[in-house]
Amino acid sequence: MLKPPIGILGGTFDPIHIGHLRPAIEAREALGLAEVRLLPNHIPPHRASPFCSSEQRLAMVRLAAAETPGFVVDERELGRDKPSYTIDTLVELRAELPDTPICFLMGMDSLLGLPNWHRWQELLDYAHLVVSARPGWQPDYPADVKALLGRHLSQDKQDLHRHRHGHIWLAGNLPVELSATGLRALLAEGRDPRYLLPASVADYIARHKLYQPTP
Numbered sequence: 071m072l073k074p075p076i077g078i079l080g081g082t083f084d085p086i087h088i089g090h091l092r093p094a095i096e097a098r099e100a101l102g103l104a105e106v107r108l109l110p111n112h113i114p115p116h117r118a119s120p121f122c123s124s125e126q127r128l129a130m131v132r133l134a135a136a137e138t139p140g141f142v143v144d145e146r147e148l149g150r151d152k153p154s155y156t157i158d159t160l161v162e163l164r165a166e167l168p169d170t171p172i173c174f175l176m177g178m179d180s181l182l183g184l185p186n187w188h189r190w191q192e193l194l195d196y197a198h199l200v201v202s203a204r205p206g207w208q209p210d211y212p213a214d215v216k217a218l219l220g221r222h223l224s225q226d227k228q229d230l231h232r233h234r235h236g237h238i239w240l241a242g243n244l245p246v247e248l249s250a251t252g253l254r255a256l257l258a259e260g261r262d263p264r265y266l267l268p269a270s271v272a273d274y275i276a277r278h279k280l281y282q283p284t285p
């Protein structure tokens with residue numbers, strides 16, 4: 071008998087915002103996830119360096135999790151000194167949680183770019199993929215992703231409870247038109263970020279003078 075599924079949301083979280091949190095809360099509700107683990111990336115393989123330190127991004131993710139029932143922080147990738155590939159983390163999690171379906175949460179932008187991920191074809195051997203709608207990113211799939219959906223797309227959420235991995239679920243979440251890039255730009259203009267991220271995270275940013283306008 072399998073345990074209830076959990077969600078994993080990896081990200082740079084520079085900073086964490088409602089575009090990360092609302093779709094994850096809705097996925098937890100819709101799919102009956104036992105918990106959502108926020109997984110801050112240390113050295114993102116496909117991205118430029120983050121603006122804040124790992125410690126600051128982790129502090130903000132911890133504050134967000136503390137405000138959100140059912141959310142916890144998984145710090146494992148920050149503890150590594152080499153690039154963190156999602157596949158490596160999923161292999162590790164699968165070994166730790168042999169009887170738990172794992173739902174890897176991502177936005178539509180990430181699904182469209184999936185063929186650039188390291189060993190992307192193997193991700194579904196370890197987890198399900200739960201894909202949230204994201205404004206600006208249409209389900210206009212490249213051929214590789216279309217083929218993957220053809221093999222793995224599920225219309226029955228029980229598939230994500232009955233199997234430990236191997237299904238893709240397209241979430242019907244409320245679209246949130248926000249990116250960390252947009253939020254950093256807003257902060258760099260000295261504007262008020264209230265309601266775009268948890269209040270405790272906004273306080274942390276103000277206290278530590280992060281993403282401030284250049285004098």
Ligand code: ATP
Nearest residue numbers: 080081082083089176177180204246248249250251
């Ligand atoms: P940046 O603007 O710095 O590129 P970001 O806002 O896209 O950052 P990430 O930390 O890169 O945030 O995102 C982590 C995960 O959250 C990715 O799977 C991404 O698709 C998803 N995500 C981020 N913002 C949204 C959003 N507004 N709606 C749905 N998913 C989102």
